[in-house]
Amino acid sequence: MRVLVMMHRELLPPESLVGLSDKEIEPFKTEYDVVTALGHLDHEVHQIGLHDELRPLRLALQEVRPHVVFNLLEEFHGESVYDHHVVSYLELSRQAYTGCNPRGLVLARDKALSKKILHYHRIRVPGFATAPRGRRFRRPSRLPFPLIVKSLIEEGSVGIAEASVVHNDDKLLERIEFVHDHVGTDAIVEQFIDGRELYSSILGNHQLRVFRPWELIIGKLRPGAPLIATSRTKWDLDYQERRGVTLKSARVGDELLEEIARTTKRIYKVLGMSGYARIDFRLDPQGRLYFLEANPNPDVARGGELMCATEEGGLSYEETIQKILTLGRRQAQRRRRG
Secondary structure, three states: OEEEEEEEHHHOOOOOOOOOOHHHHHHHHHHHHHHHHHHHOOOEEEEEEEOOOOHHHHHHHHHHOOOEEEEOOOOEOOEHHHHHHHHHHHHHOOOOEOOOOHHHHHHHHOHHHHHHHHHHOOOOOOOEEEEOOOOOOOOOOOOOOOEEEEEOOOOOOOOOOHHHEEOOHHHHHHHHHHHHHHHOOOEEEEEOOOOEEEEEEEEEOOOOEEOOOEEEEEOOOOOOOOOOOOHHHHHOHHHHHHHOEEEEEOOOOHHHHHHHHHHHHHHHHHOOOOEEEEEEEEEOOOOOEEEEEEEEOOOOOOOOHHHHHHHHOOOOHHHHHHHHHHHHHHHHHHHHHO
């Protein structure tokens, strides 16, 4: 097939990684892995880098006439919340694309909105409140400490550090101000669930396959530090090595395994997602499962949470990439028939 890989213009990968260090490769590792895999699958691969204009995309669709667009774009014009507008443009163009549809992206992006919807459907979520920019925040009495403060809309642990977990009102207001000023978004204040962090990966549009969950392990966690996926935990290679950060297949019993799979499917359907996603959970010491957030179009680099899970499930990296392509094509065909 003719595949147009859509990504941020600064992440267009080189043809070869020879002579580059891991740190130099990290920014565009996902893009390189996907483009290389598509080549190994004998697809005709074209690349496009976008920033703040849709015209290059329109021209590429006309010139390449791709069978499917592989969507790796996570922001547009510097705003992560604009990603669904680009996907909407692909739908208006009747162009097949991989990953989640615009509605699923919108519902999953807003951490408060997704929790409100899932709470209505009786899925366990942490207690939470939003802290919009430009307004004074007063902690509701129903939210006891400890709490964790995050960006309401950003993904990839942007703005999350050990200081995000707070134990008094002064630190709470200080961290909200940090999110407002340094991340530049509204904040969400959540009940901090102390426990294990589990990642459940799912593929499909209507027939869904959930893979065995993987778990975040920090082997050398600093004494007294909370086990959370900070920005450094996710992206700082030196920190990962120093603290023993790894992903491992989660050791859980059959009953909990079934609960995670069942809940993952419910969340995926309720939030209207399609293609593929990763659902993040916390498991407290009492064995209660809490939904943290939904991640449509999660990282598909080799060694990421989703690819580790699908590989354990019997799919090679290339087979997973091909499955994602096929799901995108089928979803487009279904839209046309509808």
